Amino acid sequence: MNPEDLTLDDFEKELPPSIAIEALIEALLDEEHIFPARYLYRLSDLPPEDLRAIGEIWPRVALERRRGLLDDLQALAERDLLLSFEGIGRLALEDADPVVRFGGVQALTASECTAPDLVEIYLALVENDPDANVQAVAAEALSAFVYAGEVDKLPAALLTTLEERLLAVMQKETHPEVRRRTLEALGFSSRPEVPGLILEAIQNPAEDWQASALFAMGRSADEAWEPHVLPMLSSASPVLRAEAARAAGELELKKARRLLMDLTEDRDPEVRSAALWSLSQIGGRGVREVLRANLEAAVDDEEIRFLEDALDNLTFTEGGDVFNLLDISAEELADLMAADDEDDWLTP
Numbered sequence: 001m002n003p004e005d006l007t008l009d010d011f012e013k014e015l016p017p018s019i020a021i022e023a024l025i026e027a028l029l030d031e032e033h034i035f036p037a038r039y040l041y042r043l044s045d046l047p048p049e050d051l052r053a054i055g056e057i058w059p060r061v062a063l064e065r066r067r068g069l070l071d072d073l074q075a076l077a078e079r080d081l082l083l084s085f086e087g088i089g090r091l092a093l094e095d096a097d098p099v100v101r102f103g104g105v106q107a108l109t110a111s112e113c114t115a116p117d118l119v120e121i122y123l124a125l126v127e128n129d130p131d132a133n134v135q136a137v138a139a140e141a142l143s144a145f146v147y148a149g150e151v152d153k154l155p156a157a158l159l160t161t162l163e164e165r166l167l168a169v170m171q172k173e174t175h176p177e178v179r180r181r182t183l184e185a186l187g188f189s190s191r192p193e194v195p196g197l198i199l200e201a202i203q204n205p206a207e208d209w210q211a212s213a214l215f216a217m218g219r220s221a222d223e224a225w226e227p228h229v230l231p232m233l234s235s236a237s238p239v240l241r242a243e244a245a246r247a248a249g250e251l252e253l254k255k256a257r258r259l260l261m262d263l264t265e266d267r268d269p270e271v272r273s274a275a276l277w278s279l280s281q282i283g284g285r286g287v288r289e290v291l292r293a294n295l296e297a298a299v300d301d302e303e304i305r306f307l308e309d310a311l312d313n314l315t316f317t318e319g320g321d322v323f324n325l326l327d328i329s330a331e332e333l334a335d336l337m338a339a340d341d342e343d344d345w346l347t348p
Contacts, residue, residue, distance in 0.1 A: 070103025077110035098131035187216030218247035238268035249278025
């Protein structure tokens with residue numbers, strides 16, 4: 001049932017819209033045969049009547065099939081932004097199995113479902129679900145809504161409720177993973193309580209808490225975290241080096257440029273990827289050359305696509321810097337150049 005195995009011939013044989021709901025249900029209940037990969041597409045944008053029909057038989061679908069189905073739908077939604085598995089995702093949230101509920105949240109997130117009613121649904125999972133993994137993934141899903149509130153795309157009252165209940169979770173004796181994901185979600189928030197929580201986490205001796213703190217710092221858009229991010233780029237932990245590299249890029253810390261260039265040769269592939277992408281976010285002298293050199297040396301298709309995207313992002317970054325020049329005075333430009341100890345804040 002791997003969607004990666006689909007070929008053009010599969011679609012020519014039977015296009016997803018032509019699959020009758022009866023055939024879809026029969027395939028879901030058929031435990032003797034693998035669920036056809038092309039049927040996965042039929043589950044996108046289900047009309048209400050089809051969703052009700054599936055809901056009626058859902059408990060009878062084999063557990064392993066329900067679990068695998070949600071994994072496949074998440075993968076498809078991440079590959080194709082035109083697909084939306086909101087109906088099945090919501091159905092999965094009410095499943096008796098925690099792995100299916102977990103997959104339901106992931107499928108909804110991958111489908112970029114942002115309906116405001118999901119705030120209450122996810123909060124209920126964070127606060128009450130008996131499974132810590134479900135609680136944690138629901139907290140992670142709420143980060144998109146915190147961000148939406150910060151950019152005025154969520155009602156102010158709903159944002160306040162969301163933030164206050166997430167802050168309350170941070171004070172509970174709940175699973176550490178749940179609290180860490182909650183902190184990461186709050187990273188987007190401008191609430192005055194959040195910096196103290198991030199500072200407490202970065203000072204925690206546990207690596208996973210420090211990683212979550214760095215993640216939240218990157219989301220904060222606050223360069224005040226620079227003194228905490230820069231030292232972590234030299235951490236002995238590859239996890240912390242990678243998170244610090246991502247945070248440096250998100251915060252566009254120009255002082256991190258040299259260290260990030262060094263990290264593009266790190267022994268850990270995740271650290272290298274994080275450093276390369278962050279350089280594309282920061283820009284400056286030598287960055288394009290580093291990205292091009294890595295692209296020329298790349299042999300893996302996925303790595304090649306990643307580096308091509310990084311170069312495109314660098315072009316966007318540098319374009320943004322050029323346009324910003326139009327809005328500053330000569331004095332401000334001189335101050336900027338003096339502040340940058342490398343004198344390379346704009347690529348020639």
